Amino acid sequence: DTAVSQTPKYLVTxxxxxxxxxxxxxxxxxxxxxxxxDSKKFLKIMFSYNNKELIINETVPNRFSPKSxxxxxxxxxINSLELGDxxxxxxxxxxxWTSGDSDTQYFGPGTRLTVL
Amino acid sequence: xxxxxxxxxxxxxxxxxxxxINCSYSVGISALHWLQQHPGGGIVSLFMxxxxxxKHGRLIATINIQEKHSSxxxxxxxxxxxxxxxxxxxxxxxNKLIFGTGTLLAVQP
Numbered sequence: 001d002t003a004v005s006q007t008p009k010y011l012v013t014x015x016x017x018x019x020x021x022x023x024x025x026x027x028x029x030x031x032x033x034x035x036x037x038d039s040k041k042f043l044k045i046m047f048s049y050n051n052k053e054l055i056i057n058e059t060v061p062n063r064f065s066p067k068s069x070x071x072x073x074x075x076x077x078i079n080s081l082e083l084g085d086x087x088x089x090x091x092x093x094x095x096x097w098t099s100g101d102s103d104t105q106y107f108g109p110g111t112r113l114t115v116l
Numbered sequence: 117x118x119x120x121x122x123x124x125x126x127x128x129x130x131x132x133x134x135x136x137i138n139c140s141y142s143v144g145i146s147a148l149h150w151l152q153q154h155p156g157g158g159i160v161s162l163f164m165x166x167x168x169x170x171k172h173g174r175l176i177a178t179i180n181i182q183e184k185h186s187s188x189x190x191x192x193x194x195x196x197x198x199x200x201x202x203x204x205x206x207x208x209x210x211n212k213l214i215f216g217t218g219t220l221l222a223v224q225p
Contacts, residue, residue, distance in 0.1 A: 031211065033212065033213075035213070040217075041153075041200065041217075041218055042215065042217055042218075043202070043204075043213070043215040044215065045212040045213065045214075048210065048211075048212055055210060056210055056212050058212075088157065090159060092159075094211055096211060097210055097211055098209060098210060098211065102146045102147035102164060102166065102206050102211060103164070103211055104149075104161045104164050105149070105161060105211070105213065106161070107158065107159040107160070107161075109157065109158050110157050110158065110159075112157075
C-alpha cells in the first residue's frame with residue numbers, strides 16, 4: 001500500500017501549456033509539502049499545507065498554484081509553463097507542521113516534468 | 117552560502133570500507149534529518165535526530181548541537197548502499213526541510 005503517491009510520474013509538455021500534478025497520502029497526516037529538485041539535484045521547499053490551509057509559500061512564481069481539497073490530497077497546478085520549470089517535483093507529508101513537533105517526512109516517488 | 121553544507125560531494129568506497137558523510141549547518145535547528153535518494157529517484161528518510169546518536173542496522177547517525185555538525189556512518193557498505201545521501205534540517209517555526217546538496221556514494225564490489 002503506497003503511503004504517498006503522485007501522478008503522473010513523467011510529464012512532457014510544451015512551453016506555455018498548463019499542467020497539474022496530483023498527490024495523495026494515506027498515512028492520516030495533517031501536513032503536506034511540495035518540493036522541487038532542480039537539474040543539479042538540489043531540493044527546495046515550495047509550499048506546505050496543514051489540514052487544507054496554506055502555511056508555507058516560499059518565493060515561488062504565482063504561475064504555481066497549490067490546491068488541497070482535503071488533508072489527504074495536495075495538487076500542484078502550473079500555468080504557462082516555462083523551460084526553467086523542468087525539474088522533479090516531490091510531494092511529502094508529515095503528522096505535524098510545527099517544528100516543536102519535528103517529524104519524519106514521507107516522500108512520494110516524484111514527478112519528472114520536462115518542458116520543451 | 118547554503119545553510120546546510122555536506123562533504124564530500126562524491127565518495128567512492130570499497131565494499132566493507134567504513135565511510136563517513138559530514139553535514140554542517142549554520143542555523144538553529146529543531147531536528148536534523150538524513151535522507152537517501154536511490155538512482156531510481158525515490159527519497160527515503162533514514163534518521164531524524166535532535167541530539168546524540170541513532171543506529172539502524174549498518175547506519176549510524178550522530179549530531180553535535182554545540183558544533184552544529186552531524187555525521188552519517190555506514191559500516192561495511194554494500195554496493196546496494198550506492199545512492200545520494202542528503203542532510204536536511206528543520207529550522208524556524210515549521211517542519212519544512214532545508215536541504216544540503218547531497219553526497220553521491222558509490223560502493224564498489
